[in-house]
Amino acid sequence: MKTRPDQSMLPILDWGRRYDRPALMSDLLAAAIVTLMLIPQSLAYASLAGLPPEVGLYASIVPLLLYAILGTSQVLAVGPVAVVSLMTATAIGEHALAGTPQYWAVAITLAFLSGAMLLLMGLLRLGFLASFLSHPVISGFITASALLIAAGQLKVVLGVKAEGQNFAEILLSFMRQMGQVHLTTAFIGLTMIGFLFWARRGLKPLLVSWGLRPQAADAWAKAAPVAGIALTAALTWLLGWQQSGVRIVGALPQGLPPLTMPLWDFDLWRELAVPALLISVVGFVESVSVGQTLAAKRRQRIEPDRELVALGASNLGAAFTGGFPVTGGFSRSVVNFDAGAQTPAAGVFTAVGILLAALLLTPVLYFVPQATLAATIVVAVLSLVDLSILRRTWSYSKADFAAVMTTLLVTLGIGVESGLVAGVLVSLLLFLFKTSRPHIAEVGLVAGTEHFRNVLRHQVIVDPRLLSLRVDESLYFANSRALEDRINEEVAARPQLRHVVLQCSAINDIDASALESLEAIDLRLREAGIAFHLSEVKGPVMDRLKATELLAHLKGQVFLTHYQAVARLAPQMLVRGSETSASSDG
């Protein structure tokens, strides 16, 4: 399974060999659309991360090339994304002031560490680690991050100076500053938000009604942010808004991404280790879930461990070319997919597009109002807010609800890193809590059958001399004591008891602690004159038990089926089972 004949070490060798003209045309078109989308997004997310806008462009060139060579998804578009940019801002904020060269250097170091971790996780095949971020935690985290980002960007949209470490502080500071709203800025920003929200739903039908084909209308509708940005930039240039205090992007350096090095400061590395790990895991999870969803639509698949390597290389690439942490973005990958990208070559063409923008287009971006970029972020992240998860988990599972709420509240109230860690811990603890209190049912014989069911739910036949228990969980250290307790309790309450039979049909594993518990149960029962038996032990579990002393010591037996156990140990139950099919004595 590991090495398939049709897969090379480098995915590019697979698709590169089959590359043809139709694929080229599709990839070029998709790349053009994604490039248009990525230019303003890159600038905006770099600002969100507290970095100069051009850094966003730098982070969208070499990382895309490296992903195209190493990635297993045909359509994933890599670059700066909202949540990771917020996490980057939080992580660097503790070590440097936004806008300083030191800040940028720390961002580069963070990308380097994150890349190294991803690469290492990939080479060690540790992709499964990402599984410990449960869906509820991810949902809560993304929703809370989106709210934090939106709250933070609103001040740029309105031209006020709100500050704050958490959601409540940002909102409070915001309300206090309401008097200082810069009217022209607010006009530009709010109009842009209104336009973008309208464009999502209304632009495509409008274009279709104007006679465009639906597919073309869709592509043009996706370019709405670019149109909005171009329009506001043109208006600013014409009307001189920047002179009345509207903040604009301003002069961006023109040219190739710089060659950069991370800071070789081990104290800093140690302090950035946890944020870098969290950024890696969140980025990986976002990237893999969108990659998997899109791959499945074409019956393709991605390989999580190779994705780790590809994303690791992309982040290392970002670190050495003046970028900051990147990952596979949701919306741009969907756009890339919908626009018909066939192979990672679309990513290469997109990288070339962004490179051209960095070389030639930066003067054009001079007059873009910052409020316009902030508006595109607000609209983009608000689509990530999903509060329905609260309702759904509440009705399905209170444990999952608790995990969502914890993540949401801690992220909003304390911060992104604390929120994520708290969410993971709560979900792990609740899972352990659940498995530590397994469902243990006393079962009895259903009259006229060979089936055994829960005595509390069904009319079944039982016998005071024989106790049948079924544990609906694998036995391990955290629940083996619960089984001991339950059996002790039952034994103390049943003076006539002679046999205890444990039906093991739902036990997928027995660890060393549980094995010792079974030995302890057997020993205690034996000393009380009771035989302990097992039934319906699964093959793999039996294989391991055979090598232990439990079976040698066991006073009772191991039965293939629970019915056989009862037939041997309490035949009177079967007689009653055949005599009566309605009455029960248990």
Place this chain on the structure above:
Amino acid sequence: MKTRPDQSMLPILDWGRRYDRPALMSDLLAAAIVTLMLIPQSLAYASLAGLPPEVGLYASIVPLLLYAILGTSQVLAVGPVAVVSLMTATAIGEHALAGTPQYWAVAITLAFLSGAMLLLMGLLRLGFLASFLSHPVISGFITASALLIAAGQLKVVLGVKAEGQNFAEILLSFMRQMGQVHLTTAFIGLTMIGFLFWARRGLKPLLVSWGLRPQAADAWAKAAPVAGIALTAALTWLLGWQQSGVRIVGALPQGLPPLTMPLWDFDLWRELAVPALLISVVGFVESVSVGQTLAAKRRQRIEPDRELVALGASNLGAAFTGGFPVTGGFSRSVVNFDAGAQTPAAGVFTAVGILLAALLLTPVLYFVPQATLAATIVVAVLSLVDLSILRRTWSYSKADFAAVMTTLLVTLGIGVESGLVAGVLVSLLLFLFKTSRPHIAEVGLVAGTEHFRNVLRHQVIVDPRLLSLRVDESLYFANSRALEDRINEEVAARPQLRHVVLQCSAINDIDASALESLEAIDLRLREAGIAFHLSEVKGPVMDRLKATELLAHLKGQVFLTHYQAVARLAPQMLVRGSETSASSDG
């Protein structure tokens, strides 16, 4: 189940009502033997904890009385024990110098915090928390602690001044000091160790050969430490060994335990919180496991949550009467049981015995050499060393072996608290790791039956249009992605596939993440033109699924049995199953 008619709020009301003369006589005899054993042990463990010896006596009076009133075990003997005393010394060592009044005050505070935590855990019914200390971790921890204690006491036995924070340091410092061995001290200490080891095996047969009845011989053999202590004390007094530098217990205050208060220093509390929690949990686990083992021998039972309350009260009692953290001891409880104790009244009588010792006997203890006490500790703790757990876990489960080794090495190399925490973390992570990589088998029809088995292990019938998968684990966030990956992989490899059926017989739970994964799987399969079905879903799991949208959206169906699913979806398999009973095409 919660409130049984035969159980009162206070266990003492149950056994007190039925108390009679035979029980009284049995309890008195057991109490006399345990008192003899407990006097030297209490002094020794107080010294081990870095406290004045009389504190050991104080910790063996009021705690015993409180446990007799509140405890649910009939025979548990509470007081200072080796491992908890070591943990106490470690915890206080960071806050005060051994021998100072501050040190004692911190010990009292530690007992207070530990008692409060136990009480709270009991009232909140959090006894299950102790389950997270797996057997391998406990074994590794106790063995390592015993080695640490023995290494630490050896210097007292030999009269040298070795110091060190961990096992290697203690041993190294010890070797460097070998030239300074105090010969008389070493003679007393080593002779005592030799005598005690011999007494364990050889004394009882000798006494029996002298004509004693086996039971009496056993009781007298248990008193060997007392005899050894009395003899060395007498020799010291006669020969004036203390003048040649043999350290003796010296003058102990005579009288009732003092009334004391914990330090109301919240900074100190915060720093002691983790050690106090670890001491509580270790003490509780030790106490409950010995209590359960002994209760089962008489078909009695103990209630873990009420044990927490009783141990909590005992520790609070220790805090207010000049003691230090206590718990139910293994060896003394076994002695109490073997000596015939019938009720907790034996504990009351033991407490009275220790009280009399504190009031009257302290002058007699003046000449007891410290080396003799240290020798009793060395012999007692070496019986706790169990390295066979390494061999057993190695052959049974590598994950459990890793947990034992981690606990053992970190405890020896860094310290008791780190060792315990590392052990718990490693065992939890390995459990999560195991459940995150569930066994997923492709199953096929066994010819001539309605059974489905693993295609890798059995000759079975399969069909390229239908894929049957069985997951041997409950589905939750950490493994739902593994199922997604597996299905993606299978789908990509089978161009003819039309149906995927998930056999859910081993799935005891599906959490919200797994539910979303199932929805994602269904969606992706549907987009690839494949129907996703479930079979053999358990009742409780089905109850919850019914309320979700999964079943409404599902393109496939939910079948009662896997055979029904195949009969409906791929009837050609059944035909082949009846035609042939030996060949297979998968």
